[in-house]
Amino acid sequence: MPYAELAYTILSAFAPEIPSDDLAKLVLETYHAARYPYARESVRAARVAPLTWLEPGRFGILELSNGPTLAFKDMAMQLLGALFEYVLTQRDTYLNILGATSGDTGSAAEHAMRGRARIRVFMLSPAGRMSPFQRAQMYSLQDENIHNIAIRGAFDDAQDVVKALGADQAFKSQYRLGAVNSINCARIAAQVVYYFAGYFQAVGRVGDPMSFAVPSGNFGNILAGHIARMMGLPIAQLILATNENNVLDEFFRTGVYRPRRSDETFVTSSPSMDISKASNFERFVFDLVGRDSQALTTLWRQLAEKGAFDLKTTPYWATIGRFGFVSGANSHEGRVATIRSIWKRYRVLIDPHTADGVRVAQQVADSRYPVVVLETAQPAKFADTIQEAVGFAPPRPAPFEGIEAAPQRVTELPADAQAVRRYIEAHALRGRD
């Protein structure tokens, strides 16, 4: 099946309220190969999520970062943009999206929402703290409905402004404020498709088990793998890879879940995984405790009171094996060494996040099964680390040449909720009344 047809088949199960002709149209527009033009040269015919084998039949990478911002978040975000527009048109209404980004999520969201008449985006980013390439990806968008706000402060300051405004119910409903963050269920559902697409390319007919390795941060992507497995896809292992921020690896090794504060979170060379409190993790634990919401509430109360919980001594831990998770953590040295060795051996360049997945898979995968690593970004986005690893800068797809020099649209504001509120009041979409 082409990716769009597969996506339609799977998403139908999650969206029974959308008439099937409408869903088919949305999915066909979203997962059109022409929208994912930046595949490796080795892929002759354009495909949405091609598999590249490193060791044929044994070890491969699933290319998910060939969309407009060169990161896998595009694939789910593009669907979300189409779904928003569809529902807003049906209901004849509009939405103002407010978010904060440290780089990748914001640009994927803006590229998914640009030009959509019923949607306006207010995206906060930390002034001067993103790479010139990341800034250009966001700030060079000239679409009227995209508003970039550079906050004088760190990412957390921008995030605090978003939380403060989101907590003001009156403001939120008056301006119809929405979000596109990683707990969004439509994003999760869209990601379930990756695993089926990877499986069918790697194995063929449903039957033999295989494993997936997933560079993880907010636990969204790998949660989708868990859901695919619960749906019956024969996944042997779900290999969770973290960077130095190893909260999730610690959990799967020890049974202790201990999120860290943002000032305890390391800045690493796989920055999109610099997360110490995984917003989707609760959803897996819900399954682990047998979908007992009372038990889940008790654990999260313990988390709030003590900052951690330990499942090692509970009956749940004895059953965790049935979910197929294994894990590992990578470091800067491991990342650089992996990028270098994959380049030397296969002449394939991978990004630092994908390298975390490859490294951990090499360490913990059960060798009886083929392994596919989900490629979460392209090397072109992380030139410094690639340069360090292989001694040359990663090539950029042609449309990204020199984007740093394109004119930029951005408004700088202090890290102050009132200032941002006034900006939104002046620029938000409003109803006719």
Ligand SMILES: *Cc1c(COP(=O)(O)O)cnc(C)c1O
């Ligand atoms: C978001 C992101 C991740 C982590 O994905 P989660 O769904 O948050 O676990 C990994 N790599 C890259 C490049 C990302 O942008």
